[in-house]
Amino acid sequence: MYTVLDGATLxxxxxxxxxxxxxxxxxxxxxxxxxxxKVKIPKNAKTIDCTGKYIIPGLIDTHIHLDMHGMGDTxxxxxxxxxxxxxxAAKEMTNTVRAGVTTVRNVGSANFIDIAVKKAVEDGLIIGPRILASGKIICMMTAGNEYxxxxxREADGVEExxxxxxxxxxxxxDxxxxxxxxxIxxxxxxxxxxxxxxxxxxxVVNEGRKIGFHTAAHAHGAEGIKNAVKAGVRTIEHGTLADEEAIRMMADKGVFLSSTLSSNFWMLKAKRNNNIPQFMFEKAKEVEKIRKQNLGHAIENGVKVVMGTDAGTPYNYHGKNATELIQYVKLGLMSEEQAIVAxxxxxxxxLQMDDRIGTLEKRKSADCIVLGENPLENISCLDPEGSIVFVFxxxxxxKGKVDVAHWAFASSDLETS
Ligand SMILES: [Zn+2]
Known part of the structure; x- marks a missing residue:
């Protein structure tokens, strides 16, 4: 079946x-x-008039926790x-894809819930984004893990x-x-x-490599970032306290940095006494300024920064993922175009998936967002309360209604909003 999106600015x-x-x-x-x-329109194609609208690729959030619900007290x-x-989580993933996030990477989920939800999406049981799942987080034995x-998955020593x-x-x-x-x-x-x-x-990195899987490292402090880069991870999560050397190492080795500004943004916006544990709020507050500064340094020094929201953390609701991009632009860290590219x-x-997703090119997955406003001029139009018209x-x-009878979800009550 051919579908044509006709007349938009893309x-x-x-x-x-x-x-x-x-x-x-x-x-x-x-x-x-x-x-x-310059494009041949096939016969019998279903055409949607997109005149006056704007199209960008579906968004990719590289850092979420789909089984967390945004509750203050984690x-x-x-x-x-x-x-x-x-x-x-199944419902949250429907919210996420309807917000234009067509791919997510789940970096840590209790008891493999992420893998179950991923399978449910792949089997067509629920509507959700393409999910890459890490399963449990591998960590050393330490205080607080029981939280x-x-x-x-606690593991000490190489063998474990x-x-x-x-x-x-x-x-x-995955x-x-x-x-x-x-x-934090x-x-x-x-x-x-x-x-x-x-x-x-x-x-861990070597086990993944055997079957082409990458490793993501949670790392706030500079020493931990350097350890992870030396060990061969593909992405650093947070990078909050990166020093000059850590930033240089990430840039030189082509290690990606998943920014996760949204977790602090929503936690601090919720303010104290909103069920967020005191220790968590204080730690978030302590690093608020430095993490923005260091993200700026990383961008200036050529580190490949990618969108990651930590969605699921306190008040950081699934479906509000565009907050991350809005922050990039509002803080002057990126232009609207750079934010969309990130x-x-x-x-x-x-995510090692650039042969399949990420840009609107022939033979890639037909994942895109159609908007009523130009996100290159107003990034906030990507917010769920913004001007998203369709998501494919x-x-x-x-998401969205068109006069086409035979799309997979067109007659489903789950389809329209
Ligand atoms: Zn996280």
Whole structure:
């Protein structure tokens, strides 16, 4: 089946800007994209008039926790039973894809809920984004891990780390996640302090590499970032306290930095006494200024920064992912175009999926957002309360109403909003 989006202004996520564009989908893939007159429109194609609208690729969020619900008190959140968390996560993923986020990378989930939800999306049981799942987070034994029940797989020493990595792969993970430093959200965590050692992280990285999986490292402090880069991880998560050397190492080695400004943004916006544990709020507040500064330094020094929101953390709701891009622009860290590239093309590279997603090019997945406003002039139009008109994932209409009877979800009550 051919679908044509006709007449929009299109930014392909790379370098191409096309006025009066014609994009043709054939089933789940992009068949052609270009200026009017240069693209052949197949016979019997279903055409949607997009005159006056704007098209960009579907967004990619490289850091979420789909089984967390944004509750202020994450300890009580972790006491919610797994079965209920799973059902809740299914709904959250529908919100996420309808917000234009067509791919997510889940970096840590209790008891493999992420892998179950991923399968449910792939089997067509629920509507959600394409999900890459890490399973549990591999970490060293330390105080506070019990705060997030079922989320961590404690492993000490090279042998145990290797085994922990194999366990995640056996359960169906697509990537591996390690703790290279302490965490803000963990009561025992000292964000600046290193955790797993280089050889422990390397054991995990090597297990992943055997089958082409990458490793993501949670790392706030500079020493932990350097350990993780030396051990061969592909992405650094947060990078909050990166020093000059850590930034240089990430840039030189082509290691991606997932920014996660949204977690602090929503936590501090909620202010004290909003059920957020005191220790968590204080740690978030302490690093607020420096993390923005360091993200700026990383960008200036050529580190490949990608969109990551930490969605699921306190008040950081699934579906509000565009907050991250709005922050990039509002803080003067990126232009609107750079923000979109960070959440499409560059994010796809970070996930080793740039042959399939991230830009609107022939033979890539037909994932895109159609907007009523130009996001290159007003990034806030990507917010769910902004001006998203349609979302397509793999050529299927996920959000919006058009006069087409036979799209997969067109007659479903889940389809329109
Ligand atoms: Zn996280």
């Amino acid at each position: 930014f392909d996520g790379g370098k191409k800007h096309i006025q009066d564009a014609v994009m043709v989908f054939k089933d789940s893939l992009i068949h052609a994209v270009g200026e009017r007159g 300890y009580h959140e972790s006491l919610v039973e797994d079965k209920l968390r799973t059902i809740r 997030f029940k079922g989320l961590y 780390n290797r085994k922990a990595a194999r366990e995640q792969i056996k359960e169906g993970a 990537l591996l996640k390690v703790m290279a430093t302490g965490a 959200m963990n009561p025992g965590g000292v964000p600046g302090a290193p955790q797993l050692d280089i050889d422990e992280i390397r054991a 959440s499409t093309k560059t994010a796809a590279e970070a 994932k793999e050529g299927t209409l996920i």
